[in-house]
Amino acid sequence: MNATLGNRYGFRFIVDQTIPSDAAYAFAQSGFIFASAAPSVPQSVPFGATTSFEGLALRWLRDYDSEFFQDRSIVNCYQGFRSVEDVLVGWDEATEKEVVSTQEHFVRGIKLTLDGASDYPEAASELAKITGVSDAKVWTPTGRVAETDPANA
Known part of the structure; x- marks a missing residue:
């Protein structure tokens, strides 16, 4: 039996009973590597x-x-499977220099939840500095950036 529900907006929707009913995951096709050998x-x-x-x-x-x-x-067969993590490159406005991450990050997928709550990287983290997305600067569905810090309101 095939668990694929169909394709919509470039995504293939697949049922997985092990994922909680209020959650979903979206991945880029390049987010995982699978290899097998005979x-x-x-x-x-x-x-x-x-x-x-x-x-x-x-x-x-x-x-x-x-x-x-x-x-x-x-x-x-022999088989192996792993996620793809990337070294990130960004721009630091303060120093006007290119910034390269010291760690690899999984950025080819996202967890979606129906409770309306979102988890963002801390503003001081490497991921937030390079991507510009942090708990202090939240992206909204309208594409505008909302400042969550009450001092900036």
Whole structure:
């Protein structure tokens, strides 16, 4: 069964029962890396093959299992999966210099919640300094920047 609900506005909507009902995640297609490889077929196996399709590689081994007096078929692969983190480059208005982050950050996805609350990086953090988005300067759906600091109101 396919959990894809459909495509809308450039996003593929997929059901995941492990995510709370008041949350959703949006990711860029380049946000994750998946790699698979087929192990080699041993020479001692009477029949074996490897194949790959759409980025998935598999090995198939077939032999006779004398313990259970029947044919045996095994399919396996090596696989790996990880998120992509980026070094960020920004502009520091105060020093009029380019700023490069000292850490890598995951910026190819976002968590969406239905409770209306948002979590922003602290104003003093590296991520806030480079992106300009912080708990002191909040982006709103209208695209305007709202100052959340009462001293700036």
